[in-house]
Amino acid sequence: MDFGEQIKNIRQKEKLTQEQFAMKLNVSRQAVSNWENNKNLPDIGMLILMSDVFQISLDYLIKGENEMNNMTEKVIKDGSETRRAKYNMVCSIIGSFLILIGIILLFVKGLSVEYIDAQGVLHENFFLVPIGFLCVFSGLISFITVGITTIISKFKNRNS
Incomplete structure (x- = not known):
């Protein structure tokens, strides 16, 4: 599963619209849409905020379900x-x-x-x-x- 699908699943699991999800993270709805459509990826600070707000481990958020996804590649490249x-x-x-x-x-x-x-x-x-x-x-x-x-x-x- 790629990062966009993962964000969408988290949002849907919480029963939130893109607008509500964005408000919880203090970002625009377009930012959430871009993440879900893999047009861009959030920075590490936003990942930490998502982890705190939605009680998800950073490991799960970055690596997903035991596979390399585009967010993992971005974190490795940024490092x-x-x-x-x-x-x-x-x-x-x-x-x-x-x-x-x-x-x-x-x-x-x-x-x-x-x-x-x-x-x-x-x-x-x-x-x-x-x-x-x-x-x-x-x-x-x-x-x-x-x-x-x-x-x-x-x-x-x-x-x-």
Whole structure:
């Protein structure tokens, strides 16, 4: 049974019209009609509200009667998209931080004074250049990785 049929069965079991069902959930009658006709699906917050209002377990509401339905697929897809978005955000923050550190290191190297002391030893912060470039390069790689994975996932979603 798909999610639309399940919602319709719950509504009919409660002996409610679409309008009455919608009023209990604070949504429009059109929203209920769209759910029943599988034109769109409610979000997780609405599922929790339905579970509370009609005393139905979320497990039954999402999975139905021991089979995969369109709501189960939506919940799984939403979960993976949320994880991907968090991953992309973390990688972007790390990349930004690395680029900022690299630029600061290169700036400090540019401002530092190089001198030769009385014993003829050169004093220079030479290590700042490779570390600065490594940080900038790593940050750019992070941004490129996030961009490529985002493009690939959008391309896969469009073909699905």
